[in-house]
Amino acid sequence: MQDRMIARAKELLADGTVDRVMGWKKGEFLYDATPAVFYSAEELDAGFVMNAFTAANVSKYLIKETKKEGKILAFLKPCDSFSFRQLMNEHRVDRDKVYIVGIPSWGKADMEKIRQKGITGITSIEEREGDFVVNTILRETHVIKKYDVYLEKCKNCKSKEIVVYDELLDGENGAAVTNSRFDEVAKLEAMTPDERFAFWQNELSRCIRCNACRNVCPACTCEKCVFDNPKSGLENKAAATSFEENMFHIIRAFHVAGRCTDCGECSRVCPQHIPLHLLNRKFIKDMNELYGDFQAGEAEQQRHPVTSYRTDDAEPGVIYTRGGTGK
């Protein structure tokens, strides 16, 4: 697929449709590809990469890119396209300045999980039906079940559909997939409050406030974050106590509620492996249950569940009386 993408990018650069390309660039290792902009065919040949580790969501970069002159080519995976569509809803990106080629994604691998299998020194990774085939520096070949090493976000993929594009690399679009992404949330809900408290204390107390989650999140696109702004009354660049970690993550989840497309980047990038997606998913699950199914970024949406209401909405007390959230 990488070759086809490079070929198509070259064509589009050559015929003047775009003047640069948003994609992923080889890193020092195979698994640390990062989003990058390429300006020429040569750059593409030298660094453009697409493999089982190019999981990064590139949609957020397009906010800045579309403020610049000229048109950019962006390769969007299904989950990236949801984020991009949501950014369009929020007028954060200029659709006219992006040429979108939709690319399929059949799940990205989590290097941590591969390592945990005792595999190191990877030289190449190939995708095969249901498996990843990994070659290492020691000339070993490992065949790993894809599902075992999927990133969390891919394990619980919500959709293979590309919701916004100019063309599709494969000519075919995917569709929503059935998933059990709320199971983990439900599991937590079924615990007692004390268990939940212990769970989250354990998770959140590890937070080092590196802000990776905020920086990667395509919904966290504020010109200036309230936590960085002395005028907000909340300025707090580093957490001093466990409470502030709570506060930061609750407020962050609240600020993206209704806008979070569940792309899973927050958990992917967290160096402390905090399952941050479980906070966002909790809101998504609540909103689906209380206010009807809603998927941010799925289509053109003016309002989301937090910026709309029904006169017969449930009262907040429902939280304390409804079943399923522990006894």
Add this chain to the structure above:
Amino acid sequence: MENNNLREQILFTANADPKKCMKCGKCSGACPNYDEMEYHPHQFVSMVQNGDIEPLLKSESLYLCLTCMVCVERCPRNVQPARFIEAVRLAKIRQQGENRLTPQQIPAKIEEDTPQQLLVSAFRKYTK
């Protein structure tokens, strides 16, 4: 005191609130058996409210309410007078020896086409 207990018991059985009554008299205006009765639907409501229950217990009116529910249906305030009459009637027939109807009386009352329903309902209403 005793009377007060009786009143509370009747209010419980009736499961309705006499204070809602605005004394319009529509229940008694609608009652199809008014002329046969000594005490009328609105009086049941008012007398239970006032604890003036003795006269009701003694009255034949208890057995003349047909439970047709027009008083309940047409009451603008949802007072449900029939429930008070029923509650007083129950207070009466639940006492020992106060059964209105005995099985011994039945054979004489049966006609060729008397439906079972009549006997069953009458027993339910008049006997405990």
Add this chain to the structure above:
Amino acid sequence: MEFLYYPGCTLKNKAKDLDLYARRTAEALGVTLTELPEWQCCGGVYPLGRDEIATKLSSVRNLIAARDAGRDLVTVCAACHNVVKQVNHDMATDDYIRTRVNNYLQPETPYEGETQVLHLLEVLRDKVGFDAIREKVVKPLTGRKIGAYYGCLLLRPSKVLAFDDPENPTIIEDFLRALGAEPVIYAQRNECCGAYAAIENENVPKKRAGAVLSNAKANGAEELVTACPLCMYNLKKQADGTGVKVTYFTELLAEALDIR
């Protein structure tokens, strides 16, 4: 279309026509009525007192049996309908009654009013449809001026029975129109016939049923139709000599479908 059928005691005895033609016409209209096994008498009148628990038990037993069989329960007799539907409503809405009844009966699963209780007329209106009936009428009752007699039990209390507008019902009139008859609307159609007072006070039904009959007649009715055996009894007594015929609605239906 399949329902559980609750005939009630009178229909097995003095109101055999009501029962017989209910079954026959239902069959002709493609409705299967399966008699509820081992049904018990409803008690004839709804026990209005809140603390009347024992008198509600028999109705609840029937309701539980219907729930466990997983079907809606259809009644034909207006009294049975009234009692069973109201008790069902209590079980669905009144904690006090529900708790006590369940404590007493100890059913495997506590009963909470899950069964839907329908009167056959409701089935004809809402499930079969009067238009469908009109199409199946073979011998329309053309030219017959018939007054619907609703009485009390089908309509009140309307909040619980939710059968029709309690002051201006139309279901039987629409039914009559479907059979080709001409319904006669008269004010006394939803007033009491005298009911169980007949047992000890002849005067009451005489006056009440008399008023119903004269009002119906004055408005041009030549026949009356009812769904209640006790109304039938009270009305018939007073109708003697007036020339007004009283029949059950199932009889009329059978006649129009020509299966009488």
Add this chain to the structure above:
Amino acid sequence: MQVKNENWKPLIVAFCCNWCSYAGADLAGTNRLNYPADVKIIRVPCSCRVNPMFILRAFQRGADGVIVCGCHPGDCHYTSGNYYARRRMTLLFSMLDYLGIEKGRTRVEWVSAAEGQKFAETMNSFVETITSLGENKRLEDLRCKTE
């Protein structure tokens, strides 16, 4: 483990909308309807002005309970403010519950300008709830508390 504070009294912050609930609180005062002094009211124009940040901040600084009062749904002075507040608070409460905070530390109650009685009753019952839940340990910022 902290020693249980014998002299502990709950600290409760009540956000009241200016048009209904604050007026309801005034009416409770006018009618001399008692409720505990533990309740401190902050006036906001509308329940929709209450930012979840404020509530978390109150807990952080040692509040034991936070209650938000607004006009009854349908009666909002700004027509729809309390409907938004209702959704926001529902979600916030759900999140707090999810994080294992005791149920009942937060509440929303609709109190009209005419409901002085209801205001006092609400505050009494809320103080009772918070008293039975005890000190807020899970959301407070110990650094702030020991100051």
Add this chain to the structure above:
Amino acid sequence: MQRIGVFVCWCGSNIAGTVDVKKVAETLGHEPGVVFSTDYQYMCSQSGQDLVKDSIRTYNLTGVVICSCSPRMHENTFRKAAASVGLNPYMVEIANIREQVSWIHKDMETATEKAIILGRAAIAKVHLNAPLIAGETPVTKRALVIGGGIAGIQTALDIAEAGFEVDIVEKSPTIGGKMAQIDKTFPTLDCAACILTPKMVEASQQENINIYAFSEVDEVKGFVGNFTVKIRRKARYVKEELCTGCGLCTEKCPQKKVPDEFNLGLSNRRAIYIPFAQAVPKVATIDPNYCTMLKTGKCGVCSKVCGVKAIDYTQKDEIVERKYGAIVVATGFEPIKVDKFEEFAYAQSPDVVTSLEYERLMNAAGPTGGTLLRPSDKTHPHTIVFVQCVGSRCDEKSEKGKPYCSKVCCMYTAKHAMLTREKYPDTEVYVFYIDVRTPGKNFDEFYRRAVEHYGVHYVKGMVGKVTPENGKLKVQASDLLDNRQLHIDADMVVLAAAIEPDKSARPLATMLTASMDTNDFFTEAHPKLRPVESPTAGVFLSGMCQGPKDIPETVSQASACAAKVIGLLVKDKLVGNPCVAHSDEMMCNGCSQCQNVCPYGAITYTEKEFRMPDRTTAVRRVAQVNPAVCQGCGACTVTCPSGAMDLFGFSNNQIMAEVDAICK
């Protein structure tokens, strides 16, 4: 750093009785930034205010905290006092230590402690206060009156006479409303038409009044002083400017079987019609539901006979857009449908009528020419039964009726009974009542006259059943005082149906963002002190749309409403509330979420060029708040994730400072 003065009021013993005011003043005096702190017996008195003013001058105060009664009581008093000595009024904050402290707590220690905490919170807030200046907006000097009944007409006339232009929008073809259908008016018994029609003519001739009859309001935009309203002028199929109202077309129209709304269907009219002789504007209207020409394209009689060629079968609805400074709602009422009360046999017998129908049957211009005849057989009725409270005073949960008293029925029923007995002394008249409610000048005297002088039978009780039989209406009713059931063979039964707000009121309220109660009556800005204003600025209430009332009350409210409108229109500029939202463009993301939740449409977006740190420029989409439209609810501030949107007077910082002060 602010220089803050703290003023603790005793409110006589109201506060000082429970709160140690000296201690409060003393303690708060040590708070950072407080340069002066004192207490006084009555801070709101002239001398108390002077104390505040003097201290502001003496100590150069930049902020003031008053510990006193509720801000809802005296916030304005102290703001004005501060302003009078040059301190920005929004630098004043109130700590409510009366309603929230002294009146609800008995223990002095507890109360004092709480008072100090509330004082601290106010001080913390003042530290972050900034001077605010209210914005000004111009006022369009024209009013819109929606509804052309007596309420609307009176309001329009009063506004017009004060020299302002007024447009009346009336949904039916003529103004006049329900009063035009009424025969006589209580308690003076003068004829409604005789007093109403001159006002209708006056309205049509008053230069400042423009009547849009047969029109409806389609859309309302804007805010107090600056409304823009779209009015739909429904097609009459008659050119209003040409029609002379000669009525020839209405005589020649072959379609004669159209129920006449004006007579409530008791008679028929033609497909082209003028509702009644004194209609204003007196212009014919074609009813498209019945007109043969419009339905089948064949007929055209009216067009042929019209001398001025006013008929236009191709006419379409027309939308006009007008600007107004104030809007008056005068949408009036309707009697409820009595179909839920069929025990009275309304559907079964034409001789059971509603009171408004009875008005038409009594009226000289009505279907019977003023002779009282039974609708069924046009004979003279000898026994008439009036039933009061049909659908009024019902249980709150009732699905049939209304929980309120309709207020006018007792009096009009007394009027009907009296007039009937006066005109036809051979008629027996019964009135069944629950209570006779006659508060009003000469009202009870009027009712007593009906009983004592005219011999109307007033029966305390209610009709339970009406049975039409053999040409009679058998009325079964209770007589509670005699403790008996009455059986009356009546010829007519008249139902005093409850009144309810006009159906058009609810959609209109939505357009106006005006609030309504559960019964669809418009709510007042204050039930006692601002009864003719809606809580929505610039929207005023006139007549029955606000609640049941009789004609004299309606007219007085209409004039009161006009006075309020004039008070608004006479201003050249409106001073707004400065506590509005504002957006920090540097932080705004342009995401539109605030716009989505704003109930007033106060937020718009614009593309703005920004210099970036790297010296390039970028165009960003940013929110802007129209301070004249914003009402300051703050919905936007919470929706804004970046905190760019904040509220003056209740900023994030200020509220958080209060939280901190309380939780210290």
